[in-house]
Amino acid sequence: MCPYTEPTPAIPYYNPRFLGQVTLEGILRDRLAEYSCQVEFGMELRSFEQNNERVLATVVKSVNGAEVTETIEASYLIGADGAKGATRKQLNLSFLGETRDDFATVLGDIRLESDIDRNHWHFFGSNDTSRVVLRPTDEVGPDGFQFFVFSGKNYDVKEMLHDQDLLMKCISEVTTAKVRLNELKWISEFRPNIRVVEKFDVGRVFVVGDAAHVHSPTGGQGLNSSVQDAFNLAWKVALAHKGLAPPSLLETYSTERMPVIAQMLNLTTELLNQTVAMTNSTIESAFSRGQKLYMLGVNYRYSPIVVDEFSEQGPVEAYGLLQPGVLVAGDRAPDAPKLVKVDADGGETRLFDIFEPAHHTVLIFGSDESFVNGILSSLQNYNKSVIRSVVVLPTTASASATPANAHQVVIDQEGHAHDAYLVAQGESRVVVVRPDGVVGAIVHGAEGMQKYFEKVFISTSS
Ligand SMILES: Cc1cc2nc3c(=O)[nH]c(=O)nc-3n(C[C@H](O)[C@H](O)[C@H](O)COP(=O)(O)OP(=O)(O)OC[C@H]3O[C@@H](n4cnc5c(N)ncnc54)[C@H](O)[C@@H]3O)c2cc1C
Incomplete structure (x- = not known):
């Protein structure tokens, strides 16, 4: 159904999970x-x-x-x-829109005594006659299943809403398994709208x-x-x-x-x-x-509030595929692990621990002191409580080059941040990540960053 994809430093949560x-x-x-x-x-x-x-x-x-x-x-x-x-x-x-009457179904959670194996999602029967779908889930109980019964010529699912015996007769007949009802947690009729x-x-x-x-x-x-x-x-x-x-x-x-x-x-x-x-x-x-x-390729590249000074990409589908090796303002911001904190703690962190929904994160790539200080002083024009600045130093940087005004300084020990954000080691670049984890801006410096913030904030500069 969903072939396994190996997670990467930039996309650590690649694969779907079922959650009730x-x-x-x-x-x-x-x-x-x-x-x-x-x-x-x-x-x-x-x-x-x-x-x-x-x-x-x-x-x-x-x-x-x-x-x-x-x-x-x-x-x-x-x-x-x-x-x-x-x-x-x-x-x-x-x-x-429309209501689809060609897909009448009842669904719910049920506990069954049965010999049905609990390692697979099962499809029994056929769309023509009647189909029963059982997905074992311990969230309903050690004997629990999420079930769907689709209408077919053998059964009218609507009647099952008020008739447990009919539901069990259908499940038992269509699955041909030995099943006994332990508990019907809930049942509901559903037609797609x-x-x-x-x-x-x-x-x-x-x-x-x-x-x-x-x-x-x-x-x-x-x-x-x-x-x-x-x-x-x-x-x-x-x-x-x-x-x-x-x-x-x-x-x-x-x-x-x-x-x-x-x-x-x-x-x-x-x-x-x-x-x-x-x-x-x-x-x-x-x-x-x-x-x-x-949904990893869902993007807002077309948004009027994103700013990208590097990309020459034309518009892409809003619900597109993830494009490896491409990052454009409006895309989902990638992760980068193994960042060494340049502070007393000296421990490791990652971008997904730095990004927060309560603030924008300004990633300042580069070790050129005047570039970094220029960006940090531009940020003084905006409310400090909603913007965090993070200086991302190249792999070879020393811990002594620490700008005083940044909220956080990290060394990109294994280069994951530079790789994910397509920044060459030693290159200066600014990436603004929005509170919703979307890249708002990829810009050369203070001017581009201000262009982005002018779209988002009311400037407090006099
Ligand atoms: C059969 C079925 C299967 C689905 N399977 C999946 C799936 O596998 N994966 C998936 O991602 N999505 C699935 N969905 C879709 C998913 O359930 C919805 O998209 C999601 O629940 C929407 O969340 P919501 O908070 O917007 O609305 P809801 O989950 O509907 O929550 C709205 C809440 O508002 C409350 N409410 C309503 N009126 C008022 C009022 N006047 N005042 C106060 N509260 C009110 C309701 O009681 C309800 O608690 C499925 C939907 C259906 C019907």
Whole structure:
């Protein structure tokens, strides 16, 4: 399905992993807790109104069985409330597209006593008669499976929603395995919807994830696309809220994400068509997932806020393949391990530990003191709390050449940073990495860097 790809220093997480919703939500909630945030369950957004300064949201929660209404005043509202949520509807955004009735299925989590091996994802039956798909997963239990049953001429899956005996009869008949129901955790009917809003924002209100676009789950692109929406938007909203960025920065959320989402919808619909048409002899090709779906080549090279003074590349697909040996502003910023910290600690670090969603990272390549100091003094024009400067010294540099004003100085001990960012040893160059891990600028020096920051920040220089 997904051939293994050897990780590299620049791309340490090359291969897809399966992760259940419960596990993922736990990870996200734990991360939020580190920032003293918690998800308030049972809280429903009912309506909102906005003007030029703020949004007033009306939410309802249940306290001891009684409905309690609260009003929340905020600078911005981000609707991450899924396909059926209130935000998109109240914004009156159209949700153009189609519902596919040729792919009726029920799915859910089930615990089965069975002799089905737990090392493989199983496809039983055929699309014509009835197909049962069982994916063993310990997240549901040591006897747990995620299941899909596709409608065929032998069974109408809709009836299984309320009839466990029928579900088990179908599973047992189609798999021909010895199966006994231990527990049906949940079951739901599903038909793919392929829809997208015409724009992702109206004034101070935004939609992200399934609230903005829905598509076939074939290819498993929904979760990461939704997280990427949120990541693209969050740092822009944070800067605008702090008064550090102009409102025009917020418009780039739609500009950057729309082409990516449009191509994602096409790709996943293609896979859906292959799945609907598949026979037992084409299952392997129907489920073969090309590297585009790894999303490592998703890029914003076309964005109006990225600056590249080196690339002569024309436009490429927003959802393209990773291009080895090519790095253009708008691409995903690569990692580089084995960087030696030039400080009292003297330990090792890597770029993925240096990049943070709360700040831009300015990578200053080069050992020429006047070049490095020139960049560092230009950075004084911007708010220090949202930009970090990292001087990346060449492999042969000595630990004594330490510019005092940089947040961090590292020696690129094994040359991974120079390789990944296509900088020759000893060459001077500046790369700005955005809070969402995207390369914002690849420039010769202070002038290019300022050109980038003028698009993102309100300058504080007098
Ligand atoms: C059958 C199926 C299989 C899928 N398989 C995959 C897969 O393998 N890989 C993958 O990446 N993606 C998959 N997806 C897609 C993925 O589930 C979605 O893209 C993803 O969950 C979108 O996240 P979201 O936070 O935008 O929306 P949701 O996950 O829908 O979350 C929205 C939340 O908002 C809440 N909400 C709704 N209205 C309100 C309101 N008025 N007030 C407050 N809260 C509200 C909802 O209760 C919900 O908790 C699949 C989807 C389906 C249907």
